[in-house]
Amino acid sequence: MSQNLNTPKGTRDFYSLELVKRNYLLKVLKQTFNSFNFEEIQTPSFENLSVLTGNYGEDEDSLMFKILSSGEKLRKADLDSLKDNNLSKFANSLSDKALRYDLTVPLSRFIRQNLNKINLPFRRFQTQLVWRADRPQKGRFREFLQCDIDIIGENNIMNEVECIKLYDSVLTRLNFPKVFIRVNNREILDGISKIMKLDSLDVIGPSLDKSDKIGIDGVINELKLKGVSDESLKILKSFLEINGSNHDKISLFKKEFLKNKLSIESIERIEFFLDLIDKFDLNCLDPKFDISLARGLGYYTGLIVEVSSPENINIGSIGGGGRYDNLVQGNDPNLSGFGISFGFDRLYTILEDLNLFPNKFNSSKTFLFLNFGIDIIPNIIDHVNKLRENNIACEIYPSDKKIKKQLDYANQKGIDYVVIIGKEELESNKFKIKDMAKGEEIVFEDLNNIFKEINSLN
Amino acid sequence: MSQNLNTPKGTRDFYSLELVKRNYLLKVLKQTFNSFNFEEIQTPSFENLSVLTGNYGEDEDSLMFKILSSGEKLRKADLDSLKDNNLSKFANSLSDKALRYDLTVPLSRFIRQNLNKINLPFRRFQTQLVWRADRPQKGRFREFLQCDIDIIGENNIMNEVECIKLYDSVLTRLNFPKVFIRVNNREILDGISKIMKLDSLDVIGPSLDKSDKIGIDGVINELKLKGVSDESLKILKSFLEINGSNHDKISLFKKEFLKNKLSIESIERIEFFLDLIDKFDLNCLDPKFDISLARGLGYYTGLIVEVSSPENINIGSIGGGGRYDNLVQGNDPNLSGFGISFGFDRLYTILEDLNLFPNKFNSSKTFLFLNFGIDIIPNIIDHVNKLRENNIACEIYPSDKKIKKQLDYANQKGIDYVVIIGKEELESNKFKIKDMAKGEEIVFEDLNNIFKEINSLN
Numbered sequence: 065m066s067q068n069l070n071t072p073k074g075t076r077d078f079y080s081l082e083l084v085k086r087n088y089l090l091k092v093l094k095q096t097f098n099s100f101n102f103e104e105i106q107t108p109s110f111e112n113l114s115v116l117t118g119n120y121g122e123d124e125d126s127l128m129f130k131i132l133s134s135g136e137k138l139r140k141a142d143l144d145s146l147k148d149n150n151l152s153k154f155a156n157s158l159s160d161k162a163l164r165y166d167l168t169v170p171l172s173r174f175i176r177q178n179l180n181k182i183n184l185p186f187r188r189f190q191t192q193l194v195w196r197a198d199r200p201q202k203g204r205f206r207e208f209l210q211c212d213i214d215i216i217g218e219n220n221i222m223n224e225v226e227c228i229k230l231y232d233s234v235l236t237r238l239n240f241p242k243v244f245i246r247v248n249n250r251e252i253l254d255g256i257s258k259i260m261k262l263d264s265l266d267v268i269g270p271s272l273d274k275s276d277k278i279g280i281d282g283v284i285n286e287l288k289l290k291g292v293s294d295e296s297l298k299i300l301k302s303f304l305e306i307n308g309s310n311h312d313k314i315s316l317f318k319k320e321f322l323k324n325k326l327s328i329e330s331i332e333r334i335e336f337f338l339d340l341i342d343k344f345d346l347n348c349l350d351p352k353f354d355i356s357l358a359r360g361l362g363y364y365t366g367l368i369v370e371v372s373s374p375e376n377i378n379i380g381s382i383g384g385g386g387r388y389d390n391l392v393q394g395n396d397p398n399l400s401g402f403g404i405s406f407g408f409d410r411l412y413t414i415l416e417d418l419n420l421f422p423n424k425f426n427s428s429k430t431f432l433f434l435n436f437g438i439d440i441i442p443n444i445i446d447h448v449n450k451l452r453e454n455n456i457a458c459e460i461y462p463s464d465k466k467i468k469k470q471l472d473y474a475n476q477k478g479i480d481y482v483v484i485i486g487k488e489e490l491e492s493n494k495f496k497i498k499d500m501a502k503g504e505e506i507v508f509e510d511l512n513n514i515f516k517e518i519n520s521l522n
Numbered sequence: 523m524s525q526n527l528n529t530p531k532g533t534r535d536f537y538s539l540e541l542v543k544r545n546y547l548l549k550v551l552k553q554t555f556n557s558f559n560f561e562e563i564q565t566p567s568f569e570n571l572s573v574l575t576g577n578y579g580e581d582e583d584s585l586m587f588k589i590l591s592s593g594e595k596l597r598k599a600d601l602d603s604l605k606d607n608n609l610s611k612f613a614n615s616l617s618d619k620a621l622r623y624d625l626t627v628p629l630s631r632f633i634r635q636n637l638n639k640i641n642l643p644f645r646r647f648q649t650q651l652v653w654r655a656d657r658p659q660k661g662r663f664r665e666f667l668q669c670d671i672d673i674i675g676e677n678n679i680m681n682e683v684e685c686i687k688l689y690d691s692v693l694t695r696l697n698f699p700k701v702f703i704r705v706n707n708r709e710i711l712d713g714i715s716k717i718m719k720l721d722s723l724d725v726i727g728p729s730l731d732k733s734d735k736i737g738i739d740g741v742i743n744e745l746k747l748k749g750v751s752d753e754s755l756k757i758l759k760s761f762l763e764i765n766g767s768n769h770d771k772i773s774l775f776k777k778e779f780l781k782n783k784l785s786i787e788s789i790e791r792i793e794f795f796l797d798l799i800d801k802f803d804l805n806c807l808d809p810k811f812d813i814s815l816a817r818g819l820g821y822y823t824g825l826i827v828e829v830s831s832p833e834n835i836n837i838g839s840i841g842g843g844g845r846y847d848n849l850v851q852g853n854d855p856n857l858s859g860f861g862i863s864f865g866f867d868r869l870y871t872i873l874e875d876l877n878l879f880p881n882k883f884n885s886s887k888t889f890l891f892l893n894f895g896i897d898i899i900p901n902i903i904d905h906v907n908k909l910r911e912n913n914i915a916c917e918i919y920p921s922d923k924k925i926k927k928q929l930d931y932a933n934q935k936g937i938d939y940v941v942i943i944g945k946e947e948l949e950s951n952k953f954k955i956k957d958m959a960k961g962e963e964i965v966f967e968d969l970n971n972i973f974k975e976i977n978s979l980n
Contacts, residue, residue, distance in 0.1 A: 068570045068572060071569070077564065098915055099915055108530060109621075110587075132587075135584075139604075151597075173528075174537075438798070460680065
C-alpha cells in the first residue's frame with residue numbers, strides 16, 4: 065500500500081478564497097439554469113457497470129474508476145483472464161460498479177427508471193462531480209465538477225436553441241468576452257465519410273477532434289498512418305479547407321452532397337438552426353459551422369456544439385454537447401435528448417485570468433469576541449446568540465491567551481472587527497469594537513447597544 | 523456483470539420536491555455554520571488507503587468502498603492471499619484508494635497537508651457525501667450526505683461548548699422539539715474498564731453502543747458471552763443502573779472513582795462542561811450525562827456526545843461527535859480536535875414526520891410561453907430574455923403541439939402561469955396570462971407591458 069499522505073493524484077482540496085469563488089460561479093450557473101426553468105436532479109456517485117459501459121467508446125470505458133467488489137464477491141476473480149493478460153476482463157470480474165464518468169449516461173438511466181413519473185419534455189440540470197482516470201496534467205483533473213443541462217423529449221431544434229441561449233446567458237452573466245461556438249452535425253460527418261468511401265465516421269472522428277491542436281495537416285497525416293487512402297484524404301482535405309461565412313459553407317456542402325447523391329437534410333438542419341439561433345439575440349456566442357468538430361463521446365447522433373475559450377487563452381473548449389437519439393431508449397423518438405455541459409474548472413480559470421470575478425463576494429462582515437477569561441463569557445453569550453440568529457458571523461476566541469495572540473488570529477483569518485469586552489469594560493460600561501483593516505476603534509456605552517452597533521457595521 | 527439498470531443498492535436519485543426540501547435543509551445548516559464563523563472546505567471523494575485505514579476500527583475499515591486499481595497495477599494482485607482466504611489482503615493488493623468513509627479523517631489529512639497555510643484554531647465545516655458498504659436498510663444508505671463541523675486547536679472546553687451550541691442553533695432554526703444530548707467521556711469509560719479489571723474500553727465499548735436498542739440486560743448478556751467475568755459485569759451493571767440528575771450522577775461517580783484510587787479529572791471535565799453549556803442558553807438540547815454512550819469510531823479520546831431523536835421517533839441519533847487528541851498529529855497538543863456531525867437524512871426524516879418543512883420554498887413563480895408556431899417565436903424572444911435576466915423562471919414549449927397537450931405539460935410540471943401570445947393576440951394587441959391554479963386569465967394590452975405584468979405576479 066502506498067504511504068502517500070496527500071490528496072490522491074489529480075484531486076484537490078478546496079478552501080478559503082478559491083472555494084468562495086467556486087461557490088460564486090456555481091451560484092451563477094444554477095441561477096441561470098433556474099431562470100430557464102430547468103429542474104435539478106442528483107444521481108448517485110456510482111452506477112452499475114452495466115449502465116455505464118458501452119456508451120462512451122472503448123478508450124473512455126477504460127478510464128472509469130471501478131469500485132472493487134467486497135467480501136465473498138472477490139472470489140469471482142477471473143484468474144484465467146489475468147493469466148491471459150486480459151486485464152480489462154480481469155478488472156470486470158472484480159467490479160460491478162464504477163464512479164460516474166459523465167452526467168449524461170446517468171441521466172438516461174434516471175429517465176428509464178422514472179419514466180412514469182417524468183413529464184416530457186424533461187428539462188433537467190445537474191451539477192455534480194465526475195471522475196476520470198486520465199493522466200492528470202495542467203487543468204485536467206481526475207475529479208471535477210460538471211454542470212449539465214439536457215432536454216429529453218422529441219427531437220426538436222427549439223431544444224438545441226434553448227440550450228445554446230443558456231450558454232450565452234451564463235457567459236453574459238459572467239461578463240465573458242465574445243467566443244466562438246463551433247457547430248456541426250454528426251450526420252454531415254457520416255456523409256463526408258461516405259464520400260471518402262469509409263465504413264463509418266469512427267475512422268475520421270478521433271483525428272478530427274484534435275484538429276484545433278494539430279491542424280489540418282496533422283489530421284491528414286494521422287489518418288494516412290491509419291491507412292486511409294490518398295484519394296479519400298484529398299477529399300477530406302478539400303472539405304476541411306473550405307472557408308467563408310456559415311452560409312457560404314452551407315451552400316458549398318449542399319452542392320457537394322447533392323453531387324454525391326447524398327441527402328442534404330443534415331446540412332439543412334444546421335442551416336435552420338443557425339437561422340433560428342440568430343433570432344435569439346446571442347450576446348457572447350458567435351456560431352461557426354465547422355466540419356472539423358467531431359466530439360469524442362460515442363452517443364452523439366445529430367447536431368453537436370463546442371464553445372471555444374476566449375482569444376489568447378489556450379485551454380481548449382469550455383463546454384460542449386450534442387443530440388443523442390438512442391441513448392435513453394433507442395426505439396422511442398419521444399426520448400431523444402439534447403444536452404450541453406459546462407467545464408467548471410475551465411470557466412474558473414478564465415474568470416481568474418481575465419480578472420472577471422467580483423471584488424467582493426460576501427457583504428456580511430465577521431466579528432471576533434476577544435476572550436478575557438471564562439467568567440466574562442456569560443456576560444456576552446446572549447449578545448453572541450442574537451448576532452448569530454441574525455446571520456451575523458461571529459465567534460469567541462476559545463481561550464484567554466495573550467491578547468496579541470488573539471489579535472494575530474483575527475488578522476490572519478481576515479476577521480473584520482474585534483469586539484473588546486473585558487472586566488475593565490464591564491466596570492466602566494464602555495465597550496470597544498476595533499476595525500481591523502483601519503485600526504480604528506468604535507467606543508459605545510451600555511452592552512445592550514451592542515447589537516445595534518454591530519448590525520450597523522454589517 | 524450484473525444487468526441491473528437501476529440505481530445501485532443503497533443509493534438514491536433526488537429530484538423534484540424531495541430535492542427542493544433537501545436543498546432547504548442544507549441551506550439552513552450552512553447558514554448556521556456561517557453565522558458561527560466556520561469556514562467551508564471540500565476534500566476529494568477518495569483518499570489514499572494509507573490515509574483512511576487504521577483510524578476507524580477493523581469492522582469500519584472493511585466497510586470502505588475501495589477503488590480498483592487499473593491497467594498494469596492489476597498485476598500486483600496477491601493471488602496467494604486469495605488462495606489463503608485472506609480476502610481483505612487480496613483486496614488491498616488491488617486497490618490503493620477508497621471513497622471517503624467520514625469527513626473527520628479527510629480533515630485530519632487536510633490539516634497535516636496544509637499546516638503552514640492554516641490559522642489555528644481552525645474552525646471548518648464540510649457538507650459532502652460519504653460512502654459505506656453497510657447492508658442497506660430503512661433509513662440506512664450506502665451513499666449519504668454528512669454535515670460536519672470541527673475545531674482543531676488546543677484541547678479547550680470552549681470548543682466543545684461552541685459545537686454543542688451550534689447543534690442547538692440548527693435545531694432551533696428547524697423548529698425542532700426538545701431532544702436529549704447524551705454526554706460522556708471516553709476516559710470515564712477507561713476508568714470503569716479499569717474498575718472492572720479489563721484491559722481496555724474496547725471490550726465494553728461496542729456493547730454499550732447498543733444499549734439504547736438492547737437495554738442494560740442485553741449489554742450484560744452480550745458481554746457475558748464475550749467472556750467478561752460475573753464480578754466485572756456486576757460492577758458495570760451497578761454503574762449503568764445509576765439514575766438521577768446529572769449532578770447526582772457526577773457526585774456518585776466521583777466517589778466511586780476516588781474509592782478505586784482513579785483520577786476524577788475526566789468526571790470533573792464533564793461537570794465543567796455541563797456548567798458552562800448551561801450558561802449558553804440551550805433552547806432545544808437537554809444535556810444528559812450517560813455512561814452508556816461509547817461512540818463507535820476508534821479515534822475519539824475525550825468528551826463524546828450524541829443527539830437523540832425527538833420522543834416517539836425511533837430512528838436513532840441525529841448526530842454525534844467527540845474529541846480526538848491524536849488523529850491529526852499524535853504528538854502535537856495544538857492539533858487536538860473536537861467535532862460533530864449532523865445526520866442529514868435523519869434530520870430530513872424528522873422534519874418530514876413532524877411536518878416541520880415550510881409550506882412554500884421558493885417565492886419565484888414559473889411561466890410557460892405556449893408555442894403557436896416557429897414564426898411567432900421571434901416576437902416573444904426579447905421578452906423571454908428579459909424575464910430570465912431578472913431570474914424569473916420561464917420556458918417556451920418546444921413545438922407547436924395541440925394547445926391541450928401544452929397545457930397538460932404545464933399542469934403536470936406545476937407551472938404557475940401560462941402566457942398566451944398567438945397570431946390572433948398579436949393582431950389584436952391583446953395578450954393573456956393564465957393562472958393555472960385558479961384557472962383565471964389576466965388580459966393586458968401591448969406586448970411591451972409584458973415584463974411589468976409578469977413581474978407583478980412574481
